[in-house]
Amino acid sequence: MEKSSVQHKTGFWEVVKSLLSGLRLTWRHFRNADKRRAPVPVMDENYFNQPEGLVTLTYPYEAIPVPDNGRYRLHNEIDDCIVCDLCAKICPVNCITIESVKATEEIGMTSDGTKKRLYAPVFDIDMAKCCYCGLCTTVCPTDCLTMTPVYDFAEVDIKNMIYHFTDLTPEQAEEKKQLLAKQQEEMAAAKAAALAARKQQG
Amino acid sequence: MLAFLLTLMLLLGIVIVLAYAERKVAAFMQDRLGPTEAGPYGSLQSVLDVLKLLQKEDIVPTAADKKLFKLAPILIFAAVFAGFAVIPFTPDLIPAGIGIGVFYLLAIISLDVVGLLMAGWGSNNKYAMLGAMRSVAQIVSYEIPAGLAILSVVMICQSLDFQEISYQQGILLNRFPGLEFETNWLFGIEALGINTTNIGGITTWNIFRAPLLLVAFVIYFIASLAESNRAPFDIPEAESELVAGFHVEYSGFRFAVLFLAEYSMMVLVSLVAVILFLGSWNTPLPNLTTLKFANWTTGTVGELSGILWGGFWLLSKTFVLLFLQLQIRWTYPRLRVDQLMHLCWKVLTPIALGIVLLAGIWRLLMV
Numbered sequence: 001m002e003k004s005s006v007q008h009k010t011g012f013w014e015v016v017k018s019l020l021s022g023l024r025l026t027w028r029h030f031r032n033a034d035k036r037r038a039p040v041p042v043m044d045e046n047y048f049n050q051p052e053g054l055v056t057l058t059y060p061y062e063a064i065p066v067p068d069n070g071r072y073r074l075h076n077e078i079d080d081c082i083v084c085d086l087c088a089k090i091c092p093v094n095c096i097t098i099e100s101v102k103a104t105e106e107i108g109m110t111s112d113g114t115k116k117r118l119y120a121p122v123f124d125i126d127m128a129k130c131c132y133c134g135l136c137t138t139v140c141p142t143d144c145l146t147m148t149p150v151y152d153f154a155e156v157d158i159k160n161m162i163y164h165f166t167d168l169t170p171e172q173a174e175e176k177k178q179l180l181a182k183q184q185e186e187m188a189a190a191k192a193a194a195l196a197a198r199k200q201q202g
Numbered sequence: 203m204l205a206f207l208l209t210l211m212l213l214l215g216i217v218i219v220l221a222y223a224e225r226k227v228a229a230f231m232q233d234r235l236g237p238t239e240a241g242p243y244g245s246l247q248s249v250l251d252v253l254k255l256l257q258k259e260d261i262v263p264t265a266a267d268k269k270l271f272k273l274a275p276i277l278i279f280a281a282v283f284a285g286f287a288v289i290p291f292t293p294d295l296i297p298a299g300i301g302i303g304v305f306y307l308l309a310i311i312s313l314d315v316v317g318l319l320m321a322g323w324g325s326n327n328k329y330a331m332l333g334a335m336r337s338v339a340q341i342v343s344y345e346i347p348a349g350l351a352i353l354s355v356v357m358i359c360q361s362l363d364f365q366e367i368s369y370q371q372g373i374l375l376n377r378f379p380g381l382e383f384e385t386n387w388l389f390g391i392e393a394l395g396i397n398t399t400n401i402g403g404i405t406t407w408n409i410f411r412a413p414l415l416l417v418a419f420v421i422y423f424i425a426s427l428a429e430s431n432r433a434p435f436d437i438p439e440a441e442s443e444l445v446a447g448f449h450v451e452y453s454g455f456r457f458a459v460l461f462l463a464e465y466s467m468m469v470l471v472s473l474v475a476v477i478l479f480l481g482s483w484n485t486p487l488p489n490l491t492t493l494k495f496a497n498w499t500t501g502t503v504g505e506l507s508g509i510l511w512g513g514f515w516l517l518s519k520t521f522v523l524l525f526l527q528l529q530i531r532w533t534y535p536r537l538r539v540d541q542l543m544h545l546c547w548k549v550l551t552p553i554a555l556g557i558v559l560l561a562g563i564w565r566l567l568m569v
Contacts (some may be wrong), residue, residue: 019534026231026533033230056235 041065065149071132072151074125076165080110080144083118087136087145095129096136097122101176104183110142120166121173127153128161205297209286216517217465221248224528231532255461258454263326266451270324275456278317279463284310285470290365292483292512293374293503303364304356307474308349311429314467315341318448321460325451333447336539337438341429343546348425350554351418354561355478358390358412358568364477371411372484373402373496377503389413390568402496403488407481412564418557419479421550423523426471428546431464433531437539472523473516480519483512 035053039062040046057063066072088096099122107116137145155161168176222237222245229236237244262268288303290296300306315338322334359367369378376382376399388396390411398405409416428435431447439447449460476482487495499515501507537545 022533023529026529029233030227030230030529033233053233054230054235055233058235058238 039064042067066151070149071134071147073127073148073153074130074136074163075146075148076123076125077144077146078120078123078165078167080112080142081120081123081165082110082114082116082142083120083123084141086139086141090135090139092133092135093129093131095126095131097124097126101173102180103176104179110144112142114142119168119173119176121168121170121176123165124162125165126162128158205287209297210283212291213283213286213466213469214462216469217462218248218252220465220469220524221251223525227525227528228532231529252458255458256455258457260454260456261451263451265326267324267326270320271451272456274317274321274324275452275459275463277320278314279459279466281310281313281317282463282466282470284313286466286473288364289470289473290368290477290482291516292509293369293377295509295512296365299365300363302362304352304362304367304478307364308345308352311470312345314463321452322448325448327451329444330448330450333438333444333450337431337447340431340435340438340542343543344425344428344435344550347421347546347550347554348429350551350558351422351425352474352478354418354554354557355408355415357558357561357565358408358415360565364482367408368477368482368484371406371408371481373400373406373489373500374484374503375399375406386411387568390564392568398488401488401490402484402500404481404486405488406484407486408479412561412568414557414560414564415479417553418561419475421554421557422475422479423526424545425550426475427527427530428542430467430471430527432468432527434534434536435542436531436536437542440536468524468527469520472520472527475523476516476519480523481515483516485511485515486519 032052033054037050037053037055037057038046039057040050041064083098083100085098085100088094088098098120101119101121103117103119107119109115132147134147137143137147166173225247226236226244228234237247240246240250262271285307287298288296288300288307290299318334318337318341322331322337325331355367356362359370361367361370366378366381369375369381370384370386375384375386384399385392385397386399386406388394388398388405404410409419427433431438439449449457452460485496485499487499489496499511501509501511
């Protein structure tokens with residue numbers, strides 16, 4: 001077998017034979033053109049086992065499903081976010097921008113029972129900067145930051161690549177800031193009053 | 203005038219289908235999908251391509267020889283299209299029924315070469331010039347084996363009339379004026395004593411009537427690939443290596459005309475191959491005792507059925523050959539220029555000369 005493939009083929013009939021085998025090859029592919037490659041995910045056992053038929057997938061209409069542990073577009077479920085800033089700190093490319101405002105009282109619970117004490121007037125992720133390493137999803141204590149299977153999100157304007165996840169309007173954020181300032185003023189005043197009272201006693 | 207318009211319409215239709223088929227066949231053989239977006243299964247793709255070309259700006263280079271440059275595409279297409287004038291489409295439909303059709307066809311096709319040189323020279327571009335020289339060298343060379351292969355058919359049939367050659371290859375043999383008392387023998391040999399005049403079908407095709415014409419057919423087919431600059435003889439415009447051959451400087455409508463001429467050439471050489479070797483508009487099905495397949499699939503000459511059956515068989519055989527041309531394009535690698543000339547001058551021409559000699563001897567056995 002190996003020997004014959006190395007051997008230099010000569011002679012009229014050898015040439016005819018090889019010409020015909022070439023035509024047979026293209027004809028076989030032409031005949032198999034009614035079969036199509038199925039858009040099976042890479043996890044499927046038949047993924048590498050589809051030797052026949054057309055390989056093209058008409059992409060916007062059909063696509064290979066992404067693996068479960070694939071890393072694609074980030075999503076933050078702001079209701080579950082405790083604004084701990086861990087994701088922003090670990091991000092190697094600094095694509096997450098978080099501003100936080102302390103709440104004057106407890107503002108609720110996340111779905112896993114953690115208390116929320118911070119508002120997030122700004123929670124932006126710049127998908128154009130993101131390197132899809134997934135570190136932020138690993139450190140997230142409440143699992144609110146996750147990778148979704150969406151990978152086709154190109155934009156015409158690069159500004160649209162910055163995703164805003166905050167649930168506060170700027171007015172609401174301003175209001176929360178004033179509330180906090182007011183509370184801190186009151187607390188400072190109370191503290192000063194207490195200090196003055198102690199001094200008088202002492 | 204009517205024949206001119208009808209032939210032009212038919213040709214345009216075939217070329218549009220062929221351009222679409224070329225892309226689809228290429229795609230399927232390479233496990234791709236081909237055009238899918240324009241119309242159902244991308245069937246409007248070639249129409250849209252033509253529309254796109256017509257909208258494009260007509261660029262004539264400043265340094266070009268403008269007269270030659272502008273005239274060349276028209277001459278090339280006219281030369282190829284004029285060849286269709288002598289093609290018999292059905293038993294009684296032929297645009298121009300002249301008695302020396304084969305001779306005329308070979309002569310008018312050669313004009314194509316002049317057009318190619320004009321295009322190459324007129325572009326005033328060294329690549330166009332080189333491409334034109336290669337094209338011309340190739341076409342002129344391969345006209346010789348093609349011409350000899352056709353000559354052997356002419357010797358077997360003793361006629362230069364395409365329509366007479368067509369009538370000889372089927373059950374309608376005796377309906378042609380002048381052939382009333384002719385007989386077709388199996389393999390053309392009278393001594394075998396098997397009369398196939400009324401059997402018809404494939405047994406009276408030229409490749410069967412005189413089996414050595416099968417070799418002539420192969421030679422003609424190879425040479426016709428080279429004449430229409432098709433792969434594996436497409437060095438003049440090797441798409442994967444050069445931008446284009448003699449037509450680099452052409453754009454828009456003029457390019458569309460050159461493109462049309464190229465595809466018309468493919469259709470024309472396939473038609474000629476079918477007429478000379480594969481039974482023309484005759485049915486491939488023979489009469490078998492009581493099952494008169496040949497009679498059933500020939501229709502009545504002079505009536506609609508005769509026209510439809512004749513056109514159907516001629517075009518379907520042509521499309522088989524065209525498909526073979528496409529398949530060969532996507533199967534075989536391109537020949538080097540020295541291999542090309544070697545094949546023509548040292549292989550095909552000597553064999554074709556031998557075939558011509560043998561055809562003469564065969565003809566002696568036939569009468």
